Amino acid sequence: xxxxxxxxxxxxxxxxxxxxxxxxxxxxxxxxxxxxxxxxxxxxxxxxxxxxxxxxxxxxxxxxxxxxxxxxxxxxxxxxxxxxxxxxxxxxxxxxxxxxxxxxxxxxxxxxxxxxxxxxxxxxxxxxxxxxxxxxxxxxxxxxxxxxxxxxxxxxxxxxxxxxxxxxxxxxxxxxxxxxxxxxxxxxxxxxxxxxxxxxxxxxxxxxxxxxxxxxxxxxxxxxxxxxxxxxxxxxxxxxxxxxxxxxxxxxxxxxxxxxxxxxxxxxxxxxxxxxxxxxxxxxxxxxxxxxxxxxxxxxxxxxxxxxxxxxxxxxxxxxxxxxxxxxxxxxxxxxxx
Amino acid sequence: xxxxxxxxxxxxxxxxxxxxxxxxxxxxxxxxxxxxxxxxxxxxxxxxxxxxxxxxxxxxxxxxxxxxxxxxxxxxxxxxxxxxxxxxxxxxxxxxxxxxxxxxxxxxxxxxxxxxxxxxxxxxxxxxxxxxxxxxxxxxxxxxxxxxxxxxxxxxxxxxxxxxxxxxxxxxxxxxxxxxxxxxxxxxxxxxxxxxxxxxxxxxxxxxxxxxxxxxxxxxxxxxxxxxxxxxxxxxxxxxxxxxxxxxxxxxxxxxxxxxxxxxxxxxxxxxxxxxxxxxxxxxxxxxxxxxxxxxxxxxxxxxxxxxxxxxxxxxxxxxxxxxxxxxxxxxxxxxxx
Numbered sequence: 001x002x003x004x005x006x007x008x009x010x011x012x013x014x015x016x017x018x019x020x021x022x023x024x025x026x027x028x029x030x031x032x033x034x035x036x037x038x039x040x041x042x043x044x045x046x047x048x049x050x051x052x053x054x055x056x057x058x059x060x061x062x063x064x065x066x067x068x069x070x071x072x073x074x075x076x077x078x079x080x081x082x083x084x085x086x087x088x089x090x091x092x093x094x095x096x097x098x099x100x101x102x103x104x105x106x107x108x109x110x111x112x113x114x115x116x117x118x119x120x121x122x123x124x125x126x127x128x129x130x131x132x133x134x135x136x137x138x139x140x141x142x143x144x145x146x147x148x149x150x151x152x153x154x155x156x157x158x159x160x161x162x163x164x165x166x167x168x169x170x171x172x173x174x175x176x177x178x179x180x181x182x183x184x185x186x187x188x189x190x191x192x193x194x195x196x197x198x199x200x201x202x203x204x205x206x207x208x209x210x211x212x213x214x215x216x217x218x219x220x221x222x223x224x225x226x227x228x229x230x231x232x233x234x235x236x237x238x239x240x241x242x243x244x245x246x247x248x249x250x251x252x253x254x255x256x257x258x259x260x261x262x263x264x265x266x267x268x269x270x271x272x273x274x275x276x277x278x279x280x281x282x283x284x285x286x287x288x289x290x291x292x293x294x295x296x297x298x299x300x301x302x303x304x305x306x307x308x309x310x311x312x313x314x315x316x317x318x319x320x321x322x323x324x325x326x327x328x329x330x331x332x333x334x335x336x337x338x
Numbered sequence: 339x340x341x342x343x344x345x346x347x348x349x350x351x352x353x354x355x356x357x358x359x360x361x362x363x364x365x366x367x368x369x370x371x372x373x374x375x376x377x378x379x380x381x382x383x384x385x386x387x388x389x390x391x392x393x394x395x396x397x398x399x400x401x402x403x404x405x406x407x408x409x410x411x412x413x414x415x416x417x418x419x420x421x422x423x424x425x426x427x428x429x430x431x432x433x434x435x436x437x438x439x440x441x442x443x444x445x446x447x448x449x450x451x452x453x454x455x456x457x458x459x460x461x462x463x464x465x466x467x468x469x470x471x472x473x474x475x476x477x478x479x480x481x482x483x484x485x486x487x488x489x490x491x492x493x494x495x496x497x498x499x500x501x502x503x504x505x506x507x508x509x510x511x512x513x514x515x516x517x518x519x520x521x522x523x524x525x526x527x528x529x530x531x532x533x534x535x536x537x538x539x540x541x542x543x544x545x546x547x548x549x550x551x552x553x554x555x556x557x558x559x560x561x562x563x564x565x566x567x568x569x570x571x572x573x574x575x576x577x578x579x580x581x582x583x584x585x586x587x588x589x590x591x592x593x594x595x596x597x598x599x600x601x602x603x604x605x606x607x608x609x610x611x612x613x614x615x616x617x618x619x620x621x622x623x624x625x626x627x628x629x630x631x632x633x634x635x636x637x638x639x640x641x642x643x644x645x646x647x648x649x650x651x652x653x654x655x656x657x658x659x660x661x662x663x664x665x666x667x668x669x670x671x672x673x674x675x676x
Contacts, residue, residue: 025458037375040416057427064420071413078378078405085402089395097530104538120363179573186573192435193568200442200563204556211549211556212607218542218549219609225538230531235517235524247613254612268606269550271557274592275585 040067054143055136062133065126069119076115083108096242100228103248107221107255114213121206128199135191142184146177208267213259220255224248378405392481393474400471403464407457414453421446434580438566441586445559445593452551459544466537473529480522484515546605551597558593562586 047063083105090101153170156163227244385401421443428439491508494501565582 040412044419057423057430061420061423061427064416064423067416068413068420071409071416074378075406075409075413078402078409081382082399082402082406085395085399089399092395093530094527097534101534182573186571186575189432189577190568190570192431193566194570196435196439197563197566197568201560204559204563207556208553211553215546215549215553215605215607216609218545219607220611221542222539223609223611225535225542228531228535230528230535232528232532233524235520237524239527250613251611254610258609267553268608269553269557270606271554271561271596272592273558273561273589275588 040070043067052137052140054140055133058129058133058136062126062130065122065129069123069126072115072119072122076112076119079115080109080112083112094239094242096228096239096244099242099245099248100224103224103252104221106252107217107224110255110259111214111217114210114217118206118210122203125199125203125206128195128202132192132195132199135188135195139184139188142177142181146174146181149174149177205264208269209262209264212267212269213262216258216262217255220251220258224251227251378408381405390475390478392478393471396467396471396474400464400468403460403467407461407464410453410457410460414450414457417453418447418450421450432577432580434566434577434582437580437583437586438562441562441590442559444590445555445562448593448597449552449555452548452555456544456548460541463537463541463544466533466540470530470533470537473526473533477522477526480515480519484512484519487512487515543602546607547600547602550605550607551600554596554600555593558589558596562589565589 043063043066044060047060051059086108087102087105090098090105092098093101149170153167153174156167156170160166227248229239229242233239381401381404382398385398389397424446425440425443428436428443430436431439487508491505491512494505494508498504565586567577567580571577
């Protein structure tokens with residue numbers, strides 16, 4: 001990640017980036033590839049060119065996300081074909097290679113099915129962002145009307161300063177337009193925030209589900225590979241007969257069961273947040289503000305947080321303090337999380 | 339996954355699939371999309387058309403994997419653009435939306451960087467499979483030569499059965515060709531297995547790394563979203579000033595640290611293998627064969643296995659038995675894992 005922690009500023013390479021050379025670049029990567037063709041470029045460039053200014057940037061984002069979806073879809077479809085091809089190739093080989101490539105194909109196929117599910121969910125995120133764009137579109141006219149009335153008043157004052165009656169009428173119109181605009185801006189602000197939050201929460205949750213499931217399948221795939229006898233044979237020697245059919249089938253059954261059981265509560269990969277106290281000394285006066293922050297942020301693994309910040313809990317009362325702090329959290333949540 | 343646990347047979351829908359309707363299909367999915375254009379189709383159809391029969395299926399697989407790579411690359415590039423666009427859109431909004439979209443952009447950008455790393459590694463897998471194809475290519479001539487000599491002997495026996503000298507020369511040639519072919523087939527068998535195992539182990543490991551890192555970033559993204567104040571305001575009301583700059587920066591720093599610390603040993607998502615004893619009663623006579631199987635398969639979390647199968651370890655000696663069993667495992671590994 002960047003030194004600057006922002007995409008808007010120029011990026012400087014970190015010392016680690018300079019020290020550790022990256023892995024060899026894929027042979028398929030190049031200047032001409034990865035651009036996605038004419039349709040992708042058209043969508044990207046034409047987006048927002050016709051609509052109001054306000055929603056132009058978000059229109060482009062929605063179109064780029066459509067490109068992302070299309071590319072992911074192609075990848076999923078190709079991977080599904082690769083799974084089938086792997087299984088077909090294995091069929092011509094010995095029993096063990098045949099069985100294991102077939103089962104590997106099943107796992108890879110399942111991954112592309114998961115990709116498809118993820119694509120459907122990613123589309124929900126995109127549609128939510130699209131509805132923000134629609135709100136932006138609908139707010140634009142009320143802004144325009146207000147500006148237009150204000151312009152006309154300025155024009156009248158300069159051109160016909162004596163036409164008080166006309167100017168008064170226009171000023172009343174301006175008040176009405178301002179009121180309408182005020183409501184529209186508040187709606188825009190509210191809806192943008194709630195939709196943005198909902199859209200990205202949904203995206204991240206489906207990403208967590210997809211990633212963990214893929215990692216699970218990959219783990220079972222590694223177990224499957226252990227069934228493959230890769231000890232070298234001398235010419236003329238025959239390999240011992242393959243008896244892993246039951247084991248390989250059991251691995252697929254286990255993988256299937258693990259995928260079916262998976263829920264978001266079961267997620268293994270958890271972020272650990274370290275809110276250093278000195279960073280917030282200016283904002284909060286209480287000593288255990290960072291723990292409350294973790295609570296306010298819906299931080300899911302309280303135990304670890306308590307473990308890390310255990311020194312803050314070195315109190316004679318122990319657990320009761322915890323209970324008390326969590327109740328105060330709800331009231332202070334608004335000030336912390338704003 | 340399929341009832342049949344094989345890609346080669348027809349798939350029957352499970353009861354769960356019939357009961358739970360899938361999520362709404364993405365609006366971008368359709369008959370015409372996700373095929374990847376002319377270049378993709380050409381690569382898929384032309385692969386292996388020129389080379390020897392033996393390597394045709396694997397040639398196609400390698401080409402399809404190239405399509406997978408290209409599509410993933412497009413997706414990563416588009417996602418990188420989406421991250422930049424998200425940050426640009428946020429810039430026009432209020433302080434909190436601006437800061438949080440910028441930081442979200444940083445996280446999404448980092449995901450596409452991870453995608454790039456994964457693509458480079460996936461290419462290594464592809465190149466390893468490609469080297470298997472090359473071995474298949476090189477084995478084909480020795481098979482052909484053997485067949486050709488055998489054909490010529492049959493032809494001579496039918497056409498000139500009295501030309502014993504010529505037939506003898508050919509039979510000696512056949513013995514040489516068979517010896518060469520025997521070596522070639524052994525090489526093919528050895529190299530196919532070791533490369534297949536190495537390639538998929540590498541792919542699955544890089545998949546685990548990629549997935550867990552993406553899940554980590556998504557977790558930090560969810561924490562970031564909690565900083566966004568989405569409580570509705572009434573028209574004319576101003577929102578409290580945003581003071582989350584330090585917190586959002588800290589989340590990015592934490593995410594960066596977590597990504598840098600991540601190693602494969604640290605992986606959270608582990609498969610749980612259940613090798614039921616009754617399935618193997620026919621194959622093994624010993625009562626604790628399933629545990630040895632788990633050992634032989636490099637099952638990474640011994641504690642859980644021991645926990646589950648604790649009753650098998652109810653022995654007066656306890657730990658010494660464990661030590662003894664693990665040493666016998668190495669000798670029995672070949673029979674178990676073959």
